[in-house]
Amino acid sequence: MAYELTLEKFKGPLEKLLELIEEKKLPIGEVSLSQVTDDFLKYLEQAKDIDFSMLADFISVASRLILIKSKSLLPDLELSQEEETDIKDLEKRLALYQEFRSAKKHIESLWNSKNRSHARPFFGGLDSVKVFYPGNKVSEESLSASLREIFETVKRLSAETETIREKIISLEEKIKEVIARLQEKGETSLSHLSESKDKSEIIVIFLAILHLAREQFIRLEQGANFSDIMIKSRGDSAENLSKT
Amino acid sequence: MTSHELNQKLAALEALLFIHGEPIALEKIGKTLKISVGGTTELLAEFEKRLGEEGRGLHLISMDDRVQIATKPELNSALEDFVKSELTEELTPASLEVLSIVSYLGPISRSRLEYIRGVNSTFILRSLLLRGLVDRHPDPEYTLAYLYQPSFELLQYLGVKSAKDLPEYEKFKTLLTAVETAPVPPENPEAPKSEGTT
Numbered sequence: 001m002a003y004e005l006t007l008e009k010f011k012g013p014l015e016k017l018l019e020l021i022e023e024k025k026l027p028i029g030e031v032s033l034s035q036v037t038d039d040f041l042k043y044l045e046q047a048k049d050i051d052f053s054m055l056a057d058f059i060s061v062a063s064r065l066i067l068i069k070s071k072s073l074l075p076d077l078e079l080s081q082e083e084e085t086d087i088k089d090l091e092k093r094l095a096l097y098q099e100f101r102s103a104k105k106h107i108e109s110l111w112n113s114k115n116r117s118h119a120r121p122f123f124g125g126l127d128s129v130k131v132f133y134p135g136n137k138v139s140e141e142s143l144s145a146s147l148r149e150i151f152e153t154v155k156r157l158s159a160e161t162e163t164i165r166e167k168i169i170s171l172e173e174k175i176k177e178v179i180a181r182l183q184e185k186g187e188t189s190l191s192h193l194s195e196s197k198d199k200s201e202i203i204v205i206f207l208a209i210l211h212l213a214r215e216q217f218i219r220l221e222q223g224a225n226f227s228d229i230m231i232k233s234r235g236d237s238a239e240n241l242s243k244t
Numbered sequence: 245m246t247s248h249e250l251n252q253k254l255a256a257l258e259a260l261l262f263i264h265g266e267p268i269a270l271e272k273i274g275k276t277l278k279i280s281v282g283g284t285t286e287l288l289a290e291f292e293k294r295l296g297e298e299g300r301g302l303h304l305i306s307m308d309d310r311v312q313i314a315t316k317p318e319l320n321s322a323l324e325d326f327v328k329s330e331l332t333e334e335l336t337p338a339s340l341e342v343l344s345i346v347s348y349l350g351p352i353s354r355s356r357l358e359y360i361r362g363v364n365s366t367f368i369l370r371s372l373l374l375r376g377l378v379d380r381h382p383d384p385e386y387t388l389a390y391l392y393q394p395s396f397e398l399l400q401y402l403g404v405k406s407a408k409d410l411p412e413y414e415k416f417k418t419l420l421t422a423v424e425t426a427p428v429p430p431e432n433p434e435a436p437k438s439e440g441t442t
Contacts, residue, residue, distance in 0.1 A: 012362050013363060056364075093362060097360065103410075106344070106411040106412065110404065116402075119396070122266045
């Protein structure tokens with residue numbers, strides 16, 4: 001679980017704060033907290049990959065520090081009852097955290113000591129004891145027969161592989177086809193060209209005539225919205241047509 | 245109870261703890277041996293006293309209303325060649341921190357633990373649960389929250405008979421009362437935030 005590992009690598013906000021205060025050899029209090037505010041914010045800024053879930057906790061501590069700092073800079077600043085409580089709360093937690101570090105040491109030394117106690121698992125019935133009781137119907141044949149059955153079932157269930165072949169029509173091909181048709185008849189229409197063709201092919205035909213119209217090889221005419229599009233070759237470019 | 249009767253009950257208790265192996269509730273002991281809850285506690289105290297003698301290799305590990313019989317931790321060196329395959333993994337600093345808070349202050353809710361640590365501890369608690377180092381049970385006061393405490397296996401591994409035997413246990417337990425009176429965010433994650441907070 002990589003997520004957790006990165007989480008465990010980082011110091012928590014209280015731990016970091018305590019570290020900063022102790023570096024300055026100061027007792028925990030408003031004075032020391034306001035003095036380490038900048039360092040704490042700098043750490044927060046530089047530690048790029050603090051986990052999101054931890055980031056919120058860091059910011060919550062940082063906001064209280066900024067409050068303490070503002071108070072020290074602006075002696076006239078009046079704090080609300082709640083803000084005062086918040087500051088006292090942070091001091092209290094920090095002091096507790098500091099005290100509790102020796103508990104951590106105790107657990108660590110017990111963890112590393114070789115004095116361990118051993119208990120035994122429940123021993124009260126067949127449930128906990130490994131028993132080998134295959135029953136009398138298990139034989140080489142019965143096992144292979146049931147395996148065969150499973151195999152057959154799986155084979156029936158898995159769908160046959162179907163090969164779906166689709167002809168891919170290129171735009172170029174279609175352009176040539178339209179030109180050929182025009183040379184033959186001089187005039188055609190979209191509905192005529194797309195007779196009994198599937199949707200994707202009709203789209204390619206449509207693109208082909210648009211392309212030809214842009215190049216001014218053909219002239220398109222449409223009487224009304226959604227009516228059939230008539231396609232005529234431009235007489236003067238008949239030679240160009242055959243070259244394309 | 246005559247001393248003969250007492251000895252018979254003690255023998256039955258020893259046999260029961262042996263065959264059960266795992267932690268067993270006092271109530272179940274009482275039912276099996278047909279004695280009252282008070283009688284069970286007394287019997288266990290007497291049994292524990294006798295186990296304390298130098299010539300005995302076992303002791304009782306207890307937590308809440310459950311006890312388990314296990315080898316005395318100081319015998320581990322004598323058994324070392326026999327008992328192998330222990331987990332010798334190191335604890336990460338964060339795991340160690342959570343484990344010590346749970347051991348000293350358990351049963352403890354996640355929100356209180358996070359209040360002390362000042363940081364979200366969901367994932368570390370989950371990994372400690374998976375490793376069998378801590379146990380949890382629903383908080384009787386808040387239906388959606390759990391209380392975490394050390395597992396019997398952890399107590400065995402640390403070589404203590406109960407959490408109360410941890411060094412300076414009373415001191416840290418007293419420290420907690422400071423936290424106990426402090427405001428703690430709501431235990432129930434779905435509960436509305438208290439008024440006045442923005």
